[in-house]
Amino acid sequence: MASNRPVPEAPFIPAQREPETFGYGSYQAEEGPWEEWNPTEESVAPVRGRHRVAKQRGGFARSSTVLGVGVMAAVGAGGMASANTGKPPVSLSLPDLPSVGSLFGDDSADHSADHQPAEAATATLSTVGVTTAAGEDGADAGEALRNRIMAQAEQQQGQAESKATAAAVAAAEKQSADAAAQAEKEAAAKAAAAKEKAEAAAEKKAEEERLAKLAEQYTLPTSSYTITSTFGQAGGMWSSGHHTGLDFAAPTGTLIKAVHSGTITEAGWAGSYGYRTILTLDDGTELWFCHQSSISVSVGQKVTTGEVIGRVGATGNVTGPHVHMEVHPGGQPTGIDPMAWLRDKGLTP
Template sequence: MASNRPAPQAVYIPNDDDFGTYDDDSFEEWNPTEDSVRPVRGRHRVHKKGGGGLARSSTVLGVGVIAAVGAGGIATAQDGKPPVSISMPDLPGMDTVADSLPAAKSLPGVGSLISDDASDSTATAAAAAPLTAAGVSTADAEQGTTDAGEALRARIMRQAENQQNQADTAVRTAAEDAAVKKAAGEAAAQQEAATKDAKAKAAAKKKKEEEARKAKAEAARLAKLAKSYAIPTSSYTLTSHFGDSGAMWSSGHHTGLDFAAPTGTPLKAVHTGTVKEAGWAGAYGYRTVLELEDGTEVWYCHQSSLNVSAGQKVTTGEVIGRVGATGNVTGPHLHMEVHTPDGTGIDPLGWLQGKGLNP
């Protein structure tokens, strides 16, 4: 079941007629104590219950007025509006009410806010300062700024300048770090390139030295080998080479190496071996087949005469016959062929060079 709330009582506002005549007994004496009065923090007002009566300390009222005017001054400094003028009318009988109130200094938490010391420079400066100076810090005052709006503008400008300086410092630091990083990267790349170049040069030098060593060793081997091998004749001219093509050869290409020389020029054994054949061989004329120790066969063809017979042992440089023009020839020369142990014919010039000989 809902219930109707009582209507609020109208607030009693005294007028000038009410204060025309009054009885001193209509006011109670107010004796606040430390327990009944809380410390003053921010804006406070004391309200006495009953009768719609109003009692305020003149000092507290003055503080409220100053606060209001100060707020108006701050608003003026911040918004650029003219300060608001506040006036309080003198109410009849307020002097008697003020006399019945205790001193503001005796109120707990209020007395510490009020000082009678005339030598207090801070209080004196604050009282003498204009209301528009509210919000001006000590640092602003030292710089000669007394207007709150100007002080706020100056602080905002200083803050903006500090932020800009920090931003510039950050950009400069980032640029320096990037430059250092780039320089380090370039130095590292140059170092790496130099290292690779040095390694490549070292490898090339090592390879060259290795090749020189191998060439020297091969030259020594061939020199030693050449002492055990000999060129088959002397006073000669190389005419036809292995693989030359022509109709004069039955196979269509030349199968040996021709040493053109006068008839009767001595023919020598190229290496120690055994005479496998010695006699007439048709188109080859008189031919001697010398078998070496590794099974290689060396053929001496178109000889004018033979100095050895089959089965005979010969040594390097020993004369085994003479240059002639027997068989299918166009003039006196030695037709020399070389066959591997399986019977394959190979280039005699390359074979001689492999033995350290340069015909």
């Protein structure tokens, strides 16, 4: 392959250039003028096979490479942010960089001048890709996490307050129910006590009314008397060893009255009892009146309450004038306490 002959050197003439307004405001001395480059056999590699284009040394190739690297870095950073945060990738917009115009400028521009804006573009694009995507996504993720934590805390606090309120309401209801039950129990007890008291009062009143009616039907055997001996009193004066009746001491001749209406079943002398009168009531109870000085009735005679049947005396085994009264229910030989029987009839000896 033939080689070109060297070209005669051209005289050095400083180039006259118009100052560029894009990128720099004035002419830069380090940008030229440049010598005309004439390729030779030593500077041009032989072409083998298919045609190859020699690597250009202009600023456009290097700037394009730097721009591609910056775009790849920005896109890679955006992808990493999207992969880390799980959110859709953020759209990128290329900023208006000062070195963009130099990409389409003259090939005779200085490589150092093209290299500096390309690095700035790379740094700017990488910063935009990483900072914008990662920063905004991180801030959004942090804010979302914070909001979720605050929402969960508020929900848990609300649940705790609801449980506390429910427990307080349940305790208040239980306390109210217990108080109501206690009040009801106390009211029932008071009502039962009042009822019992009222029943007792009613029974007492009924008994008083009954005794009043009986008192109208019964009477004491004599008046102006003194109780000298009671039922069951022990002593040698009585043949049985104890007193079998109730003694009403009164002056001789004091009237003896029928305690209740009935029939005279005996009237006469009875040994140690002296003159005795037996009054049998309708229920079969026998009333004995002993030691009389005289008898005013006869056997078979019917008498009414308060009718005179005899007089007080001192006949039989006595120490002084009195009427000895005995009560024999059903006519049985053994008598009962006359004091209790008279009180049961509403009388108070």
